[in-house]
Amino acid sequence: MKKSKFNLENKIQNMVSDLPPKQRKLAGYILKNLKPCAFMTSTALGTAAEVSESTVIRFASYMGYKGYPDFQQELRESLKNELSALDKFSIEKVEDTSTVYQEIFESEVGIINRTLKELSSETFNNAVEALYDKESILTVGFKGSYCLSSYAGYNLSKIHAKVQIIDEWNERWFNYLNDLSDNTAAILFGFPRYPQNVVTIAETLKKRKVSLIVITDSVVSPLAEYADFLFIIPVKKAFFVDHLSAVMCLINALIFSLSHKDKEKTEKYLKRFEKFANENNFFVKSN
Numbered sequence: 001m002k003k004s005k006f007n008l009e010n011k012i013q014n015m016v017s018d019l020p021p022k023q024r025k026l027a028g029y030i031l032k033n034l035k036p037c038a039f040m041t042s043t044a045l046g047t048a049a050e051v052s053e054s055t056v057i058r059f060a061s062y063m064g065y066k067g068y069p070d071f072q073q074e075l076r077e078s079l080k081n082e083l084s085a086l087d088k089f090s091i092e093k094v095e096d097t098s099t100v101y102q103e104i105f106e107s108e109v110g111i112i113n114r115t116l117k118e119l120s121s122e123t124f125n126n127a128v129e130a131l132y133d134k135e136s137i138l139t140v141g142f143k144g145s146y147c148l149s150s151y152a153g154y155n156l157s158k159i160h161a162k163v164q165i166i167d168e169w170n171e172r173w174f175n176y177l178n179d180l181s182d183n184t185a186a187i188l189f190g191f192p193r194y195p196q197n198v199v200t201i202a203e204t205l206k207k208r209k210v211s212l213i214v215i216t217d218s219v220v221s222p223l224a225e226y227a228d229f230l231f232i233i234p235v236k237k238a239f240f241v242d243h244l245s246a247v248m249c250l251i252n253a254l255i256f257s258l259s260h261k262d263k264e265k266t267e268k269y270l271k272r273f274e275k276f277a278n279e280n281n282f283f284v285k286s287n
Contacts, residue, residue: 008078009034015063022051023059038076042068108245114234115246127229128257130185130211136162138186138210142169142197144242145189148215152187152251158273159259159266169197177201182209187254190216190223191235191242202226213254215247 009031016027029049030037037045042060046053060071131137137156141149146167153165166173186205190198199222205212206226214227217235224230233246259266277283 008074011063019059019062022055023062025049026051026055026059034075035079038072038079040072108243111233111235111243112246112249115232115250118232118234119250123229123231124253124257127213127231128254128261130213130229131156131160131254131258132261134185134211135181135183136164136185138164138166138184138205139189140166140186140198140201141189142167142195143193144244145191145195145198148189148244148247148251149187151248152189152255155251155255156258159255159269161269166201169200173201174204177204177208180205180208180210184208185211185213187213187215188223188226189247190214190221191233192217194222199223215250 012027012031016024019027026045026049030045033048036048040048042056043053046056049056057068060068063071065071065074137160139149139153139156141147149165149167153163157163164176184205188198188202188205194216202212202214202223203226211228212226213229213231214221214223215231215233216223217233218224219230219232231250233250235243235246
């Protein structure tokens with residue numbers, strides 16, 4: 001995401017010389033205070049930069065935005081990878097907490113619909129094929145993405161003999177990955193702020209010629225360059241709780257499609273799982 005930040009900075013820098021004096025002063029302030037500006041209203045920004053609010057609005061328009069909110073949103077997006085959880089919480093302004101559940105549900109549905117619309121059936125089918133052909137499967141996710149890796153790994157283990165969930169980075173996993181056969185596929189999850197460990201693992205797996213299925217938020221994600229099969233979940237809104245419903249839908253779709261590649265084999269593994277679960281009292285039994 002740093003690339004986007006630099007693009008926005010360059011955009012402002014390239015236009016500074018053409019700006020009127022007051023807008024030039026504002027641009028200088030913004031360039032020196034990118035992060036604080038992501039949280040300021042147009043009035044607050046004008047006060048901080050010692051220009052009028054109308055100057056702020058004209059500046060946003062001159063930069064090619066419909067208004068200041070659009071400019072501010074792009075600034076937030078460009079800084080998304082650098083914002084802490086507290087920063088993101090500060091961005092969210094909920095006027096009526098009694099309807100916040102509706103806003104969250106609608107946001108999740110919107111992300112699911114957009115993901116579905118933009119999903120490449122060719123990439124999806126090829127990813128399923130890659131999972132089907134491989135001797136072993138890894139799922140990798142840290143921090144907020146750990147739950148995704150765990151969920152995917154748990155359900156894949158019901159229908160595949162060799163599944164490993166990587167949720168930490170240490171010498172044990174370093175040695176394991178460096179001894180991996182290339183007859184392996186890995187599903188990697190990474191969203192802002194991208195954990196360095198998942199990028200390190202992606203680099204290691206790429207060197208081992210492992211087939212990499214990457215699920216992330218942007219083509220400029222630091223994970224994207226390692227992907228053999230790239231899935232973009234268009235999470236745009238900055239929020240300290242990640243929007244993961246669309247990712248879960250994609251995981252379910254991949255596993256469901258994989259299970260139907262060889263129904264007889266899937267039934268065999270599911271029966272084995274159920275037998276093991278019953279023998280070890282995994283679940284509460286009804287009377």
